[in-house]
Amino acid sequence: xxxxxxxxxxxxxxxxxxxxxxxxxxxxxxxxxxxxxxxxxxxxxxxxxxxxxxxxxxxxxxxxxxxxxxxxxxxxxxxxxxxxxxxxxxxxxxxxxxxxxxxxxxxxxxxxxxxxxxxxxxxxxxxxxxxxxxxxxxxxxxxxxxxxxxxxxxxxxxxxxxxxxxxxxxxxxxxxxxxxxxxxxxxxxxxxxxxxxxxxxxxxxxxxxxxxxxxxxxxxxxxxxxxxxxxxxxxxxxxxxxxxxxxxxxxxxxxxxxxxxxxxxxxxxxxxxxxxxxxxxxxxxxxxxxxxxxxxxxxxxxxxxxxxxxxxxxxxxxxxxxxxxxxxxxxxxxxxxxxxxxxxxxxxxxxxxxxxxxxxxxxxxxxxxxxxxxxxxxxxxxxxxxxxxxxxxxxxxxxxxxxxxxxxxxxxxxxxxxxxxxxxxxxxxxxxxxxxxxxxxxxxxxxxxxxxxxxxxxxxxxxxxxxxxxxxxxxxxxxxxxxxxxxxxxxxxxxxxxxxxxxxxxxxxxxxxxxxxxxxxxxxxxxxxxxxxxxxxxxxxxxxxxxxxxxxxxxxxxxxxxxxxxxxxxxxxxxxxxxxxxxxxxxxxxxxxxxxxxxxxxxxxxxxxxxxxxxxxxxxxxxxxxxxxxxxxxxxxxxxxxxxxxxxxxxxxxxxxxxxxxxxxxxxxxxxxxxxxxxxxxxxxxxxxxxxxxxxxxxxxxxxxxxxxxxxxxxxxxxxxxxxxxxxxxxxxxxxxxxxxxxxxxxxxxxxxxxxxxx
Ligand code: ADP
Ligand code: ZN
Numbered sequence: 001x002x003x004x005x006x007x008x009x010x011x012x013x014x015x016x017x018x019x020x021x022x023x024x025x026x027x028x029x030x031x032x033x034x035x036x037x038x039x040x041x042x043x044x045x046x047x048x049x050x051x052x053x054x055x056x057x058x059x060x061x062x063x064x065x066x067x068x069x070x071x072x073x074x075x076x077x078x079x080x081x082x083x084x085x086x087x088x089x090x091x092x093x094x095x096x097x098x099x100x101x102x103x104x105x106x107x108x109x110x111x112x113x114x115x116x117x118x119x120x121x122x123x124x125x126x127x128x129x130x131x132x133x134x135x136x137x138x139x140x141x142x143x144x145x146x147x148x149x150x151x152x153x154x155x156x157x158x159x160x161x162x163x164x165x166x167x168x169x170x171x172x173x174x175x176x177x178x179x180x181x182x183x184x185x186x187x188x189x190x191x192x193x194x195x196x197x198x199x200x201x202x203x204x205x206x207x208x209x210x211x212x213x214x215x216x217x218x219x220x221x222x223x224x225x226x227x228x229x230x231x232x233x234x235x236x237x238x239x240x241x242x243x244x245x246x247x248x249x250x251x252x253x254x255x256x257x258x259x260x261x262x263x264x265x266x267x268x269x270x271x272x273x274x275x276x277x278x279x280x281x282x283x284x285x286x287x288x289x290x291x292x293x294x295x296x297x298x299x300x301x302x303x304x305x306x307x308x309x310x311x312x313x314x315x316x317x318x319x320x321x322x323x324x325x326x327x328x329x330x331x332x333x334x335x336x337x338x339x340x341x342x343x344x345x346x347x348x349x350x351x352x353x354x355x356x357x358x359x360x361x362x363x364x365x366x367x368x369x370x371x372x373x374x375x376x377x378x379x380x381x382x383x384x385x386x387x388x389x390x391x392x393x394x395x396x397x398x399x400x401x402x403x404x405x406x407x408x409x410x411x412x413x414x415x416x417x418x419x420x421x422x423x424x425x426x427x428x429x430x431x432x433x434x435x436x437x438x439x440x441x442x443x444x445x446x447x448x449x450x451x452x453x454x455x456x457x458x459x460x461x462x463x464x465x466x467x468x469x470x471x472x473x474x475x476x477x478x479x480x481x482x483x484x485x486x487x488x489x490x491x492x493x494x495x496x497x498x499x500x501x502x503x504x505x506x507x508x509x510x511x512x513x514x515x516x517x518x519x520x521x522x523x524x525x526x527x528x529x530x531x532x533x534x535x536x537x538x539x540x541x542x543x544x545x546x547x548x549x550x551x552x553x554x555x556x557x558x559x560x561x562x563x564x565x566x567x568x569x570x571x572x573x574x575x576x577x578x579x580x581x582x583x584x585x586x587x588x589x590x591x592x593x594x595x596x597x598x599x600x601x602x603x604x605x606x607x608x609x610x611x612x613x614x615x616x617x618x619x620x621x622x623x624x625x626x627x628x629x630x631x632x633x634x635x636x637x638x639x640x641x642x643x644x645x646x647x648x649x650x651x652x653x654x655x656x657x658x659x660x661x662x663x664x665x666x667x668x669x670x671x672x673x674x675x676x677x678x679x680x681x682x683x684x685x686x687x688x689x690x691x692x693x694x695x696x697x698x699x700x701x702x703x704x705x706x707x708x709x710x711x712x713x714x715x716x717x718x719x720x721x722x723x724x725x726x727x728x729x730x731x732x733x734x735x736x737x738x739x740x741x742x743x744x745x746x747x748x749x750x751x752x753x754x755x756x757x758x759x
Pocket of ligand 2: 477478479480482495496497498499500713
């Protein structure tokens with residue numbers, strides 16, 4: 001036990017001390033050192049939050065260096081942690097006599113130096129703890145357990161003697177399938193017991209598989225396309241950076257349908273040839289399935305994937321394969337960014353302008369920015385691909401920090417769609433309708449021609465607000481400052497902030513009147529109703545995170561649209577990016593003004609990006625596309641720029657505005673969010689923070705004030721906003737400021753550096 005353990009330690013940590021050396025004197029020294037070993041003290045970052053790094057003693061024979069995963073004692077508990085570089089936390093040596101021994105060295109590749117520096121940077125920049133960041137690195141029990149086997153089942157070809165209709169259906173559905181009992185049951189739509197019965201009857205046989213089944217190798221030259229000149233130039237720049245292993249951040253800026261994916265696939269191919277690992281970050285898990293298909297067409301196999309909906313056996317398999325370097329390509333959501341890649345050589349952030357790369361709870365980090373830092377610490381190129389790059393990214397290109405690569409036109413014969421505004425004050429829909437006559441006519445034309453259309457409205461559900469016609473009562477979430485949103489398809493009212501749901505009441509809870517509830521305003525379901533009423537022959541589909549909540553659902557959606565079983569898609573921002581439907585020739589934006597309301601820092605930019613992306617779904621094949629934007633303000637700069645197709649004019653004006661306001665990327669913000677279940681306590685804590693606010697040149701502090709989302713998940717919220725010039729060491733000042741104040745345990749104080757949400 002002990003000996004195999006030390007052997008593993010020696011191998012995994014590759015830390016061999018040479019005791020025997022040339023010469024007698026040296027041998028003697030070595031002998032003395034051996035008899036009086038120096039105290040081996042290590043600093044360990046525990047995965048448990050709220051416990052800072054602690055010092056432990058490394059027992060004799062245990063060879064461990066920074067990065068090694070260990071189990072250590074804390075009180076009566078045995079906890080996982082990682083040996084860290086001591087200089088990070090400054091010198092605060094604990095009395096040697098008080099040190100407890102590290103209990104165990106875990107059999108797992110050590111966290112490399114580059115990734116350790118990234119964890120340090122994230123903890124420092126986003127004002128969070130090492131432990132919180134490390135938990136994203138060691139994001140699977142695979143980090144602490146040895147490999148194992150699981151039993152799956154597959155068909156034997158035998159028919160059971162007793163063949164009930166359910167059994168027959170299951171056998172049909174599971175032809176060629178293999179999986180755990182519960183997976184097979186889910187796939188066939190039957191209970192676990194039906195499957196167990198079939199196993200007993202001999203219709204299925206067990207297959208023992210290792211959870212460490214290797215991933216098949218992607219083939220760099222499986223089906224390489226012929227690139228056009230602009231694509232080739234961009235691809236060359238990226239492939240040479242991959243080959244050289246140099247840190248460069250590329251902003252791959254190409255209009256929708258220009259072939260950005262095909263182009264960055266060349267960089268992926270080069271990294272594969274160099275035997276390096278590649279990470280592709282996607283903003284939504286709904287986009288994974290079509291991406292996997294495309295990847296397989298290009299490279300012959302599907303890549304590994306990483307997202308929050310994975311089963312633990314899948315997580316284990318992927319985590320291991322990433323850590324030992326055997327999985328070469330990983331496609332994932334933002335959390336994949338922290339996995340311990342053994343040999344990373346390229347990160348692609350696709351749709352890099354998407355705000356879903358910003359994590360809003362736990363560690364509040366921006367995956368796009370962290371990806372760039374990872375490339376910097378581990379020396380490899382990072383590609384930010386987008387048809388509408390974030391203003392921040394464009395600015396970095398302008399000042400020469402990032403390298404811009406442009407693909408200015410659509411691939412092949414496809415042209416950019418024609419964009420027109422519909423002035424709702426003139427071309428008005430009927431009362432209680434939201435589709436203007438001009439848009440309706442365009443939809444009819446597409447139906448006649450057998451082409452597809454997309455209606456975009458960034459509002460889930462049927463109606464954003466429900467009220468009582470008699471007394472005016474509005475349905476509010478009991479836990480949040482927000483309205484309950486009606487979802488008619490599933491017959492529920494739901495809070496989009498905390499997930500609270502309730503059945504639509506028969507009568508008003510305030511005045512008791514029956515049948516008086518009315519829906520106010522439209523959501524996608526209501527637009528779908530309107531289309532079905534006005535164009536009864538049209539086959540429609542509602543596409544939102546409610547209907548496309550898993551990769552499988554998303555794949556089903558794509559298959560239906562591709563097989564032309566759908567005429568009109570009604571969707572939120574979820575369907576405005578990534579998808580390539582060649583028969584889709586019309587896009588209607590139901591309410592372009594929606595995103596411009598509220599007016600946070602990025603409202604104009606986000607609206608521009610969303611509408612440009614939605615418009616980008618039209619006319620991607622041979623047939624030309626047409627886009628209608630419904631608005632009450634056709635002269636608004638955002639709408640005008642979209643109609644004129646003048647992206648640069650919009651960006652330039654927006655950049656000017658940000659500059660004069662000292663807003664990002666010219667200045668910086670940080671939000672301090674204080675919350676408690678007790679309103680008074682939240683207010684008092686916020687006041688204490690406000691009262692202790694430091695005075696620094698070039699730094700302004702606003703608040704405290706109740707947050708716009710004054711209550712969230714049952715907690716009262718207060719906010720302060722810090723606005724600083726770039727020269728100010730904002731994080732250091734905030735750390736010192738907040739570190740000097742004591743809060744009751746029931747108060748949570750969080751800092752959001754570079755915030756995207758101002759709620
Ligand atoms: P983007 O990611 O910029 O929106 P895509 O990569 O999806 O664009 O390309 C749009 C369409 O054009 C896709 O069907 C893609 O396969 C095709 N395409 C792009 N470049 C090429 C190429 N060089 N050869 C063949 N097909 C291409
Ligand atoms: Zn709520």
